[in-house]
Amino acid sequence: MNIAAQVREIYEQRPYPFGGRRSRRQPWILNLDWVDAFGRDAGAVKPARVLVAGCGDGTEALQFQRLLPEAMIVAVDFSARSIALARRRQRSERDMQRIRFLVADIADPSLARTLGETFNLIACHGVLSYVASPVQVFRNFARCLEGRGVLYLGVNGSRHVSTVFRRALPALGIGLDRFVASKRVSDALRLCDAVISRDGFPRVSGLGPTFLAGDVFGPLNRCLSLTEWTLFARRAGLHFRGSGSSVRLFRQAAESGLQGVLMPRSRGEVCDLLERLSPSQFHRLLFSRAPEENPPWENRRSLLRWRIELSRLNSIMLPRPPKRIRDRLRPVTIVSSAASLSSEWQMPEWEVELLRRGHSMRSVGSILDAIPLLVPFAVLRSQLYLLHQMGVITLRPPAGPA
Numbered sequence: 001m002n003i004a005a006q007v008r009e010i011y012e013q014r015p016y017p018f019g020g021r022r023s024r025r026q027p028w029i030l031n032l033d034w035v036d037a038f039g040r041d042a043g044a045v046k047p048a049r050v051l052v053a054g055c056g057d058g059t060e061a062l063q064f065q066r067l068l069p070e071a072m073i074v075a076v077d078f079s080a081r082s083i084a085l086a087r088r089r090q091r092s093e094r095d096m097q098r099i100r101f102l103v104a105d106i107a108d109p110s111l112a113r114t115l116g117e118t119f120n121l122i123a124c125h126g127v128l129s130y131v132a133s134p135v136q137v138f139r140n141f142a143r144c145l146e147g148r149g150v151l152y153l154g155v156n157g158s159r160h161v162s163t164v165f166r167r168a169l170p171a172l173g174i175g176l177d178r179f180v181a182s183k184r185v186s187d188a189l190r191l192c193d194a195v196i197s198r199d200g201f202p203r204v205s206g207l208g209p210t211f212l213a214g215d216v217f218g219p220l221n222r223c224l225s226l227t228e229w230t231l232f233a234r235r236a237g238l239h240f241r242g243s244g245s246s247v248r249l250f251r252q253a254a255e256s257g258l259q260g261v262l263m264p265r266s267r268g269e270v271c272d273l274l275e276r277l278s279p280s281q282f283h284r285l286l287f288s289r290a291p292e293e294n295p296p297w298e299n300r301r302s303l304l305r306w307r308i309e310l311s312r313l314n315s316i317m318l319p320r321p322p323k324r325i326r327d328r329l330r331p332v333t334i335v336s337s338a339a340s341l342s343s344e345w346q347m348p349e350w351e352v353e354l355l356r357r358g359h360s361m362r363s364v365g366s367i368l369d370a371i372p373l374l375v376p377f378a379v380l381r382s383q384l385y386l387l388h389q390m391g392v393i394t395l396r397p398p399a400g401p402a
């Protein structure tokens with residue numbers, strides 16, 4: 001049996017994540033504001049056509065339809081049993097009738113023809129680590145993605161917990177090809193857990209047979225660095241836009257006042273560098289067909305022409321508008337839903353005004369012109385770089401020729 005057939009067999013036996021049963025566990029949800037802030041180009045609207053690639057028992061597709069009631073959703077999986085369960089669940093939920101569930105292999109070179117349409121958003125969560133030919137899948141996604149669309153990818157990182165188990169279990173005399181529950185296997189898993197749980201890894205023995213069968217056991221589990229995943233994508237013509245870990249890692253650099261060391265790298269380049277220092281267990285990555293537009297951080301005149309767009313990723317509480325803008329610090333509260341944290345920043349008043357007036361996509365220069373303060377360029381670009389990398393704002397190119 002080839003790798004694809006063995007992987008399909010795993011999910012035929014245990015459709016993911018709930019095997020069609022209702023569960024009290026919260027299903028995984030993609031944060032669309034994060035996709036917007038890091039993956040989408042200026043002026044793009046909410047995704048109207050979504051492809052869920054490797055949809056399992058349908059949970060993920062149903063979740064997307066709840067988030068985007070107007071969207072047309074196509075969900076595919078190569079496990080016929082998973083798709084049958086998904087259709088059964090669909091029949092029992094009134095608002096889910098428009099989802100198109102299909103049995104299809106995302107590595108099949110004719111996928112784009114089979115689907116017959118392009119998508120604004122493709123979500124492929126927890127699938128590509130088990131596919132023998134990831135570049136072919138990326139090529140298929142590049143073909144299925146609309147010009148300004150975004151690909152979200154959830155894949156295992158080089159520190160994924162399964163790497164430790166897949167090294168240790170054969171040494172304990174346990175084969176990795178198939179998961180067969182037994183006391184011997186359970187004791188071996190508990191032994192591994194007992195040793196590694198203090199290294200920040202989740203306890204695997206309690207994660208249930210569906211996780212164990214596909215991740216710890218099974219013929220293939222690619223656990224790769226960000227650099228390796230983005231290389232596959234680049235070979236298919238897709239550009240890396242951001243990672244779920246980047247805001248947290250950038251924040252750690254900025255808290256030590258070291259964001260200037262990372263300048264003038266783009267968001268994607270910063271992610272790549274920070275991931276080399278602190279590799280993820282699981283990557284949440286965004287790609288697009290168009291490359292990211294990195295603002296001209298070194299050039300004052302050009303940078304002033306770029307426009308500020310406030311992202312919806314955070315709620316920002318600004319102090320009351322002053323009668324007269326002065327050279328002083330004001331408190332600004334930023335609540336990030338993605339990172340579930342709230343922080344109070346002390347910002348110069350001119351920067352508060354950039355955020356206050358950033359709703360209308362005005363250029364940095366035109367906002368500063370209306371402020372009776374001279375802001376040194378080094379300070380301005382350092383603060384803009386911080387806000388842009390943290391996803392509080394996105395700097396967009398000038399509307400006309402740059």
Ligand SMILES: C[S@@+](CC[C@H](N)C(=O)[O-])C[C@H]1O[C@@H](n2cnc3c(N)ncnc32)[C@H](O)[C@@H]1O
Pocket residue numbers: 004007008011015016017028053054055056057059060076077078079082104105106107124125126127130131214
């Ligand atoms: C770990 S589950 C993830 C399911 C879903 N994305 C989620 O996060 O709930 C992986 C799914 O990918 C499917 N899969 C793996 N390789 C595939 C391929 N080449 N084509 C289509 N589906 C595939 C499996 O059948 C399984 O349902």
